[in-house]
Amino acid sequence: MLAVTAAAFSIALPAQAxxxxxxxxxxxxxxSSNNLKTAWQPLLDDMQKAIGLKVNAFFAPDYAGVIEAMRFNKVQIAWYGNKSAMEAVDRAQGEVFAKVVNKDGSQGYWSLMLVHKDSPLKSLDDVLxxxxxxxxxxxDPNSTSGTLVPCFYAFAANKVDPTREFKRMARSNHESNIMAVANRQVDAATVASDVVDRMKVKVPEKAAELREVWRSPLIASDPLVWRQDLDAGIKRKxxxxxxxxxxxxxxKGVLNALTWSAFVASDNSQLVPIRQLELAKDRAKVEADTALSADEKAKKLADIDQRLAALGKQIAKAD
Incomplete structure (x- = not known):
């Protein structure tokens, strides 16, 4: 549940900007917001010149802060991961309109599990x-590569609950997790591959301390989302x-600092695989819930299966 309220943003930004x-x-x-501002500000400055409107960067301490800011129209456009974009579409009148293209031309990235290069852990099996x-x-709980994807592919697939079965489980942003592994403050961390790429440029000596022990299936590249009620003329620009x-x-240099090469058009359909993962996670929870009666469990599972089938049809139709 998103905990940030409208009042939290009323001081920072004007409504209906x-x-x-x-x-x-x-x-x-x-x-960190300082690193992000350094990377993003040249692009936002160019956008401001191109569209004829002042473009303010908005940062929050967690993903939910940006989602809630969009919900209350304190943010009109945002860069999200797929999971947080799904929340923005469902809760904040958001709509996917573009996605990033990586430096190598690919349109996706991976969730990684990292350990220190000298760790005795050599694989996901060792970690488990x-x-x-x-x-x-x-x-972050709303992170695609930091939480949703590894929870499904690395943990749920192996019937492991990471919130309960490790000695300790913490949460932080990708950069902090990478540094925690490099500095031996944690044994393992889940991060986004594109952030690792940026760290190889910014702090190569720290990136050299990392070793990958698990990689997810490809995740669609990060979406850009605007509010549906944003002025049509501004959307076009x-x-x-x-x-x-x-x-x-x-x-190209501006985009290179963000580890990208271009933007391409997209829409909400890129979120369908993420919706499938969320429903699969919900299904596993229902199956494991011993407090439910047989009838209640069957009803909940049937509802989830119906929604999964509908998403499957969407993918088949798109193909």
Missing amino acids: QQAGEINFGIISTE AKRKELTLSMG VRDFLLGYGKDERE
Whole structure:
């Protein structure tokens, strides 16, 4: 449940910013706000010139803060991961309109589990076998690669509850988790592969201390989301700016600092696999709930299966 209230944003940002010649651009907390601001500000400055409106960067201490800011129209456009984008679509009148393209031209990334390079842990099986002796740090609860994907593919698939079965489980942003592993403060951590790529550039000596022991299936690249009620003219200008960005060397350099090469059009359909993971997680919880009667359990499972089937049809239709 998103805990941040409207009052939390009433001081920081004006309501209905786009009506006053401004828009607020939310940036999820994958790293420290200082690092994110350094990477993002050149792009936002270029956007401001292109669309003729002041563009304010908005940061929050967690993903929920950006989602709630969009919900209360304190943020009109935001960069999310897929899980947080799903929450914004469902709770904050959000709509996916674009996604990033990586430097190598790919349109996806991975969830990774990292350990220190000198750790005796060599694989996911090693981590799971010794979990009661280990400290694990995961991502924000609304993080796709830090929480949702590893919880399903690494833990639920092996019938492990990471919140209960490790010696200690912590949560932090991707950058902090990477540093915690490099500095031997935790035994293992789940992070996004693109943040690891950025850390290899920013702090190569720390990145050299890491070793990957698990990699997820490919995750669709990060979406950009705007509020559905954003002015149509502003939407058009923002879309045209982003989809045309990265053509000259200076713009390529701006995107390179973000580990991207371009933006391409997208829509809410890219969130369907994430919805499937969420429902699969819910299904596993229902199956394991001994407090439910047989009838209650059957009813809940049937409802989840019906929704999973509907999502499967969406994918089949898109293919």
